[in-house]
Every structure is written in C-alpha cells, then in structure tokens.
Amino acid sequence: MLDKGLEQVYQLFTRSKRNTENIIKTAPLGICITDPDGHFEMVNAAYCNFYGYCEEELLGKHFTLLVPPANRDKLAAFHEEFIQGDCDQELRQEWEVHDKQGEKRTILAEVVRIEGDDGRPRMVTFIVDITERKQLEERLKQTNERLDYLAHHDELTGLFNRRAGLLRMEEELQRCKRYGNTLSIAIFDLDSFKAINDTYGHGTGDSVLREVTAVVGKTLRNTDIQARLGGEEFLVIMPEVDTRAAKRAMERVCDAIATTRFTSQQLVVTVSAGIACYVETTNRCLLEQADDAMYRVKEAGGNGAMIA
Incomplete structure (x- = not known):
C-alpha cells in the first residue's frame, strides 16, 4: 500500500516536472538557464527566435556570446556573484545585447536562482524585448533636446x-x-x-x-x-x-x-x-x-x- 502511494507521488512529480518543462519551452517569453560557469543548459524557442540562433548553436556556449564584447566581463562577473549568492545588484535590469546578425537590441532581463539536480545553483533568465520602446524613448529625448536647443539658440x-x-x-x-x-x-x-x-x-x-x-x-x-x-x-x-x-x-x-x-x-x-x-x-x-x-x-x- 505504501509502495503504491509512493509510486503515485513519483508519477505526479514526474508529470509536474514534465509539464513545467513544456511550459518553459513553449512560453512566449524568452527563457534560458545557465550553469554555475555561465554556459547555456536550456534555451526555449522564444529565446532562440529573439537572438536568431537555433538551440544547438547555444547549448554549451557561454551566455556572454550574446552581449557586446565591451560588456562581457561585467556580465560574467555579475553571473558569478549571482550564482554564489553574493550579488547585491538589482535582479531586474536593462541590458544591451546583439543577435546573430550583430544587430543591437535592448532587453529587460529578470533573473532568479534555482538549484539543479546536482545540487548546484543555476541562473534562470527571463527576457523581454524592449528595443522599440528604447528607440522611441531615444527619439523623444533627441526631439526634446532639439526643441530645447532651438528655444535658446539661433538655428x-x-x-x-x-x-x-x-x-x-x-x-x-x-x-x-x-x-x-x-x-x-x-x-x-x-x-x-x-x-x-x-x-x-x-x-x-x-x-x-x-x-x-x-x-x-x-x-x-x-x-x-x-x-x-x-x-x-x-x-x-x-x-x-x-x-x-x-x-x-x-x-x-x-x-x-x-x-x-x-x-x-x-x-x-x-x-x-x-x-x-x-x-x-x-x-x-x-x-x-x-x-x-x-x-x-x-x-x-x-x-x-x-x-x-
């Protein structure tokens, strides 16, 4: 009787885990999981579509592949501190990234720490594309600066x-x-x-x-x-x-x-x-x-x- 109960619990757990994985893979939100060293362990379809890579091109690669070279050391240090639990930075930040074609994009990234099956921490990153919003903000900023300039200067x-x-x-x-x-x-x-x-x-x-x-x-x-x-x-x-x-x-x-x-x-x-x-x-x-x-x-x- 006890064995049967444990089997049911295990089946529920397995089903729940499988459902969670399916939800992550099919979510419209870009999601990735990186190991303690910063390498991709999982990327969902939305994440791949955003960056223009297929899953095989990203798995096993270091996540800083997707950021401009000038920001890679900073992002790698952030990842290490976050994995170790020593990071005191905001967990929701804007970052500049680039896709496979080298086009610059802006994302809003939110990260959480989870424990993997091996007991070691992982970082889960959720991304939202805010490129158009940032471009609009920049155009509005430039327009306001231009209007302010013309209000005080001879054109x-x-x-x-x-x-x-x-x-x-x-x-x-x-x-x-x-x-x-x-x-x-x-x-x-x-x-x-x-x-x-x-x-x-x-x-x-x-x-x-x-x-x-x-x-x-x-x-x-x-x-x-x-x-x-x-x-x-x-x-x-x-x-x-x-x-x-x-x-x-x-x-x-x-x-x-x-x-x-x-x-x-x-x-x-x-x-x-x-x-x-x-x-x-x-x-x-x-x-x-x-x-x-x-x-x-x-x-x-x-x-x-x-x-x-």
Whole structure:
C-alpha cells in the first residue's frame, strides 16, 4: 500500500516536472538557464527566435556570446556573484545585447536562482524585448533636446537667440549689482549686408553670417557671450571687461573680419560696433547706448568700434 502511494507521488512529480518543462519551452517569453560557469543548459524557442540562433548553436556556449564584447566581463562577473549568492545588484535590469546578425537590441532581463539536480545553483533568465520602446524613448529625448536647443539658440549661426542672449545679459547685470563687477557689452552689425543679399542671394548671405560669427568667436575670449539679436545684428557680452578693454577687443574683431575673405565668392565684409559699460542702468538702456554708438560708427563710414 505504501509502495503504491509512493509510486503515485513519483508519477505526479514526474508529470509536474514534465509539464513545467513544456511550459518553459513553449512560453512566449524568452527563457534560458545557465550553469554555475555561465554556459547555456536550456534555451526555449522564444529565446532562440529573439537572438536568431537555433538551440544547438547555444547549448554549451557561454551566455556572454550574446552581449557586446565591451560588456562581457561585467556580465560574467555579475553571473558569478549571482550564482554564489553574493550579488547585491538589482535582479531586474536593462541590458544591451546583439543577435546573430550583430544587430543591437535592448532587453529587460529578470533573473532568479534555482538549484539543479546536482545540487548546484543555476541562473534562470527571463527576457523581454524592449528595443522599440528604447528607440522611441531615444527619439523623444533627441526631439526634446532639439526643441530645447532651438528655444535658446539661433538655428542659422548656433549662437544664443535674442531671448536667450538678453536673459544672459540680465543675469550678468544682476551679478554686477551684487558683486560690483565690471561688465561691457557690444552690439555689432554687418555693413552693407543688404547689398550682399541682393547681389549674391540669401543663401550666400546666410553663409556670410555663419562665417563672420565664427571669426568673432575665435577672436573673443571663451568667456565672452555672443548672441544674434536679429538679421545681421549681434550682441557680445563681456564680463569683467571695462570699456577700454572692450573697445580693443571689438577693434580686433573688426580687423579680423576686414582681413578675412568670406564664402567661395571671397567677399570683403566689415562690421560696425558700439560699446557700452554697466553703470547702474537697466538692460534696455545699456542696449540703447551700445546701439546708438554702433550707428555713429556706421554714419562715420563703418568698419570700426566706438564707446557709448
């Protein structure tokens, strides 16, 4: 009677084990089992389909075959720590892997530790393909970064746009008021720019603006801030610079531009610059002072710099 009972228990156990194996093999979720050394002992059909391998190609191979070479040591160390029960990392993580064709994929992997028939631990890994989700997240991230960039920068020149430039100027003014620092600004404008557009077209005019602002950026200090106010008019913010030093800086800019030939047409371009220094005034007044000085330069023939 006892023997018959044990036989029934054994049959139930065998049937349960067989059913479990069938469930694992037919599950739509990718599942693999690796031995203590990290070699595949079992891979189900979903796992093989995801990676593009057949079962025979994976069994006995080390699981790091499926990850980029740069990540193999890290994954192998993770496996060893997890098998030994010393791993304190999350058991649910995202990993970058590649399939048989070398295509990069992203998976969400969840792992559990089980005991094999030999009494040694095994790692069971369940994987979910989140490649499309990660690609969508990356596209959204890039789109948001682009929108944020365009909200603060001029698309043509890459400089701060008017709004961002004036905001930076206000920040520097507040810093001056707080700490008593020196601040100068300059507004410069390309001389006879309309003639360039009318003669060579707006495409050439755009190229001139990009190349001129690049020359200005190379001539000024790294700490100076350049912004496009609109059209061919630009703002330069020069922290910790008095009017005389600012005038010398803008004269260097004028000389650098006048001696450079722009675009494939080798055009000669000059600029006029007006300079103003912070003296307990508002953002608007400082701009007006610099703007007035710039127009006095233009009235005098252009290609120069003047202090307000």
